Amino acid sequence: MTTLLTGASGFLGGKYLDIIKEQSDENYILLLRENSFARLLKELKDYPHIELVKGHLQHPDLFVENHDNKVVIEKLKAVKKVIHLAALYDFDASKERLYKSNVIGTQNVLFFCEHCPQLEKVVYASTIAVSGDFDGPFSEDDFDLGQNHPNPYAKTKFEAEGLVRNWSKKNPSVQVDILRFGIIVGDTITGEFQKGDGPYYFFKNIGNLFAKVPSLSLLNFVPFPFEGKSIFPLVPVDFAASALFKIQKLNHENLKCFHIIAKNAPKMDVFMEDFLKEIGRPMKVISLPSFRPIKTLLAKSLKVFNIPEALVDYLYFKTKFINRYYDLEFGSESRADYQDFKSIFFGKAIDVYMKRGER
DSSP states (O other), X not given: XXXXXXXXXXXXXXXXXXXXXXXXXXXXXXXXXXXXXXXXXXXXXXXXXXXXXXXXXXXXXXXXXXXXXXXXXXXXXXXXXXXXXXXXXXXXXXXXXXXXXXXXXXXXXXXXXXXXXXXXXXXXXXXXXXXXXXXXXXXXXXXXXXXXXXXXXXXXXXXXXHHHHHHXXXXXXXXXXXXXXXXXXXXXXXXXXXXXXXXXXXHHHHHHHHHHOGGGGGOSEEEEXXXXXXXXXXXXXXXXXXXXXXXXXXXXXXXXXXXXXXXXXXXHHHHHHHHHHHTTOOOEEEEEOOOHHHHHHHHHHHHHTTOOTHHHHHHTOOEEEOOHHHHHHHOGGGSOBHHHHHHHHHHHHHIIIIISOOO
């Protein structure tokens, strides 16, 4: 079995590599850009079942640099599985960059799949952000329910997942797995994380907030922008990678979608209160209503702390994610539990941003 993997240089991809280095004897081909090639070539030199190939997702021919290498071309023809993890996750990126990376990149991967005569399976890393502002239960079987998407990242991932779903309908003999990951955070053992985005935006600025507004320390509550009933759908990176490894080995017909979210994911107020307790400032968190003037003021205020305005919309979403299929396959006990990893998660963030300073 030969598997083509994109996105191996990313946060999730790197953790997935740790698994396949030790737990898989299948042959892997990693599609890498020039800037990641040398580092991973050195890192993987002792793993002969993992091969690196230069290419670029945004080029219609992913492997244009390898046309004169007949050995590589023959190996690519033997690919039976494609795992597409590569994507641009950046709230500050332009619409054009996000579209090229997330939509055109996925389109080009699917075009490559059309030319794999032995292809049996395609695995696509999506995101729960495709649910947009949908108000209500959103299951793995749901996709386009008329929801809006507040930012280009969510919109482009929605379009890319649509491409995968349409491709699956045209290629019913190929198994397709779509994994909608929650907000990927640090490892459950070490807390290590790669980028200061998502909830880390708040962690790295909360100290500044108390410093700039010292009167907050006198209160027993703090107002915060969020929907009172919303769940914070976290997923630790090691659990996300483990779920990917298990799901990519499943056999089934046609397309199957999975929501990958931690067990007992907290409501937003619980999450913030847990963090405030960890930094020694226990207080009640009160939800601010989502009136337009308040949201506009909040967006401007968050800019002071370098927090993207798009996060304001996310904080007010009312979507309830249903993850039936993962639990049916592997049991809910196999999911990482927020109660088990929250101390490590918060502890690492505090160590990086409030003890040693922002990195």
